[in-house]
Amino acid sequence: MLITNGKLITWGEPNQILEGYAVYIEGNLIAAVGPQADLIARYPQAQHLDARGQYVMPGNVCAHTHFYGAFARGLAIPGEAPKDFPEILQKLWWPLDRSLRAEDVRASALVMLVDAIRHGTTTLIDHHASPNTIDGSLDVIAEAVEQSGLRAVLCYEVTDRDGNAKAAAGIRENVRFIQRCRSEAVAGGRVAATFGLHASLTLSAATLDACRSAAPEHTGFHIHVAEHESDEYDSLAKSGTRAVDRLAAHGILGPKTIVAHAIHIDAREAGLLAESQTWVSHQPRSNMNNGVGAAGVESLLRLGVKMCLGTDGFPHTMWEEWKAAYFLHKVWNRDPRRMSAADLAEMAAYNNARLAGSFFSQAPLGVIAPGAHADLIFVDYHPHTPLTTGNLPWQIVFGFHESMVTTTIGSGRLLMQDRQLLTLDEEAIAAHARQLAPAVWERYYAQF
Numbered sequence: 052m053l054i055t056n057g058k059l060i061t062w063g064e065p066n067q068i069l070e071g072y073a074v075y076i077e078g079n080l081i082a083a084v085g086p087q088a089d090l091i092a093r094y095p096q097a098q099h100l101d102a103r104g105q106y107v108m109p110g111n112v113c114a115h116t117h118f119y120g121a122f123a124r125g126l127a128i129p130g131e132a133p134k135d136f137p138e139i140l141q142k143l144w145w146p147l148d149r150s151l152r153a154e155d156v157r158a159s160a161l162v163m164l165v166d167a168i169r170h171g172t173t174t175l176i177d178h179h180a181s182p183n184t185i186d187g188s189l190d191v192i193a194e195a196v197e198q199s200g201l202r203a204v205l206c207y208e209v210t211d212r213d214g215n216a217k218a219a220a221g222i223r224e225n226v227r228f229i230q231r232c233r234s235e236a237v238a239g240g241r242v243a244a245t246f247g248l249h250a251s252l253t254l255s256a257a258t259l260d261a262c263r264s265a266a267p268e269h270t271g272f273h274i275h276v277a278e279h280e281s282d283e284y285d286s287l288a289k290s291g292t293r294a295v296d297r298l299a300a301h302g303i304l305g306p307k308t309i310v311a312h313a314i315h316i317d318a319r320e321a322g323l324l325a326e327s328q329t330w331v332s333h334q335p336r337s338n339m340n341n342g343v344g345a346a347g348v349e350s351l352l353r354l355g356v357k358m359c360l361g362t363d364g365f366p367h368t369m370w371e372e373w374k375a376a377y378f379l380h381k382v383w384n385r386d387p388r389r390m391s392a393a394d395l396a397e398m399a400a401y402n403n404a405r406l407a408g409s410f411f412s413q414a415p416l417g418v419i420a421p422g423a424h425a426d427l428i429f430v431d432y433h434p435h436t437p438l439t440t441g442n443l444p445w446q447i448v449f450g451f452h453e454s455m456v457t458t459t460i461g462s463g464r465l466l467m468q469d470r471q472l473l474t475l476d477e478e479a480i481a482a483h484a485r486q487l488a489p490a491v492w493e494r495y496y497a498q499f
């Protein structure tokens with residue numbers, strides 16, 4: 052497939068904007084990038100995909116999400132509104148994830164994958180919980196990912212909140228799925244695995260040790276850290292140390308581990324995250340919604356922490372997340388100079404691609420270059436000012452919108468063309484989820 056008449060944004064190092072260039076895709080990889088006339092001459096048999104003057108760029112990556120949260124949309128929390136994040140967990144997320152059956156897990160994933168294709172997010176790092184259907188739940192999600200044509204990294208959130216047997220089942224599910232991904236190319240190699248942990252505040256020392264010793268070699272973890280102060284207070288009460296120190300002591304940090312949030316950490320914990328080369332993912336929309344504060348993103352970047360950007364189950368509209376971060380830190384600090392869009396590009400374009408690429412290392416990811424994974428989107432954006440590599444991050448914050456994504460390509464395959472989804476039946480998926488929702492909500496309300 053030869054993509055013609057596009058303006059390429061490569062997100063290479065350095066970034067380049069190439070006009071008059073074409074992209075030749077062979078199988079699931081970009082085989083060539085070059086002047087359009089040259090590529091047309093070189094590949095005379097190629098089927099053309101005309102980008103009609105749109106921008107062609109790598110698909111977005113979401114560093115932290117929860118497919119299982121789909122049924123929260125429109126759900127009324129009974130009783131008084133939760134006053135803080137621990138109450139949000141107790142009144143919303145925990146009774147909701149306990150209400151999911153395998154069919155609901157599948158429907159949630161499909162709903163989220165439709166959303167991702169439509170909004171141009173081609174790789175998703177998911178953090179799954181469904182305490183009443185743990186065994187095989189990651190296979191159910193993997194099947195949905197396979198159907199969608201997208202790329203995902205999956206794990207199960209181990210926790211002690213539902214008792215020892217379910218903590219053990221969570222460990223088994225992670226180990227089983229990690230081994231499955233090592234022994235076969237799940238979804239043609241588009242699904243990878245990591246080891247999920249809920250958060251320090253729902254994990255005993257014994258369970259953390261059990262996870263550490265059960266995790267196959269060269270496995271990282273994916274865990275929430277210090278999303279709210281309670282994670283730190285709980286850790287101090289349990290272990291006499293703060294949450295990041297506690298995780299470090301249990302061998303959870305490292306260059307393959309993803310920590311979500313890191314809002315209430317102190318300087319020593321930030322240093323531990325930097326030294327251990329742990330990935331840290333920032334979710335500003337979720338943080339604003341939960342009223343939990345804002346991570347010290349700029350300081351963490353300055354310290355050398357590998358900061359990424361995730362949605363935490365919000366729609367997979369990554370540029371919306373850029374915008375939320377851009378505005379949140381200005382108002383949080385009462386200073387319009389804070390949170391440069393260049394920092395956002397470093398996080399959401401480059402670090403997210405590096406993080407996702409570490410799970411799909413057969414080829415570079417998140418870049419338009421020969422040999423890279425062919426995960427691409429077309430953006431129907433026609434700016435009224437010059438768009439340059441220098442101002443692209445600001446063009447994204449003030450000009451780009453996910454509704455401008457018209458075509459999504461995952462692993463060389465068209466998943467959406469001219470806004471028509473080709474792999475998933477959007478209407479049928481939404482209708483099926485609407486059918487399942489009343490029973491999910493009934494099981495949710497039955498717990499109050």
Ligand SMILES: [Zn+2]
Pocket residue numbers: 115116117178275311363
């Ligand atoms: Zn999360």
